[in-house]
Amino acid sequence: MTARTAAGTLVAAAGVVYLIDPLRASLAGDTMLGNVLLVANTFCYGAYLALSQDVFRRYGALTAMTWLFAVGSVAAVPFGGYHLAQSGVGDVSLAVWLVLVYTVLVQTVGAYYLNAWALERVEPSTVAAYIYLQPLFAFALAPLFLGADEQLGLRHAVATALVFAGVGVVTIGRRGSPVEEVSEHPDALGH
Numbered sequence: 001m002t003a004r005t006a007a008g009t010l011v012a013a014a015g016v017v018y019l020i021d022p023l024r025a026s027l028a029g030d031t032m033l034g035n036v037l038l039v040a041n042t043f044c045y046g047a048y049l050a051l052s053q054d055v056f057r058r059y060g061a062l063t064a065m066t067w068l069f070a071v072g073s074v075a076a077v078p079f080g081g082y083h084l085a086q087s088g089v090g091d092v093s094l095a096v097w098l099v100l101v102y103t104v105l106v107q108t109v110g111a112y113y114l115n116a117w118a119l120e121r122v123e124p125s126t127v128a129a130y131i132y133l134q135p136l137f138a139f140a141l142a143p144l145f146l147g148a149d150e151q152l153g154l155r156h157a158v159a160t161a162l163v164f165a166g167v168g169v170v171t172i173g174r175r176g177s178p179v180e181e182v183s184e185h186p187d188a189l190g191h
Contacts (some may be wrong), residue, residue, distance in 0.1 A: 005125045005170050012166025016135050019159035045131070049124040052116070061116035069109065129170040136160055 055064050118127045139156055 005129075008166045008169030008171075009125070009129060010166070011169060012129060012163045015159040015162025015164075015166060018162065019135055019139065019155065021155070046128065049115075049119065049128050053119045053124050056116045056119045061113060061120050065109075065113050065116050068112070126170055129167045133163065133167065136163055 052064070115127060118130075136159070139152070139159075143152060
């Protein structure tokens with residue numbers, strides 16, 4: 001972690017914190033478990049980024065992600081299959097199946113593969129900085145799906161500027177160097 005990375009991360013985080021307005025956050029019992037799980041997920045994702053880079057560089061993103069999903073499915077498929085068998089599969093519309101396929105292929109497999117692909121080429125802190133873009137996409141798309149209940153305003157513009165500035169500070173200082181380092185050592189990618 002360099003001073004530039006720390007500064008960029010803090011600027012991007014400030015944008016997200018300003019966007020969600022923690023003064024409006026509720027610590028009521030009905031949301032506390034979800035908040036705790038969200039924080040736990042954040043720590044797990046950080047550990048995943050930090051620990052997985054060597055695996056992706058050694059075996060390649062596609063191979064490593066294939067094995068990751070294969071091993072993960074051993075635990076997930078029995079539970080999912082059980083609940084799927086309990087539901088009326090025949091009653092599910094084509095639109096729901098298409099959304100399910102899109103969610104699995106694009107939002108899950110695609111996103112994880114792109115993260116792994118990036119981890120082959122740049123430092124984990126650079127990949128982690130892009131996580132701050134997710135709330136921006138959610139807020140940008142909210143008016144589309146929620147209509148007049150969600151309005152974009154000055155808060156969103158300031159938060160967006162902070163997030164992009166932070167991500168830019170982290171990314172610009174590192175452009176090129178990790179890729180050159182990897183290409184100098186082709187065995188690191190398993191070639």
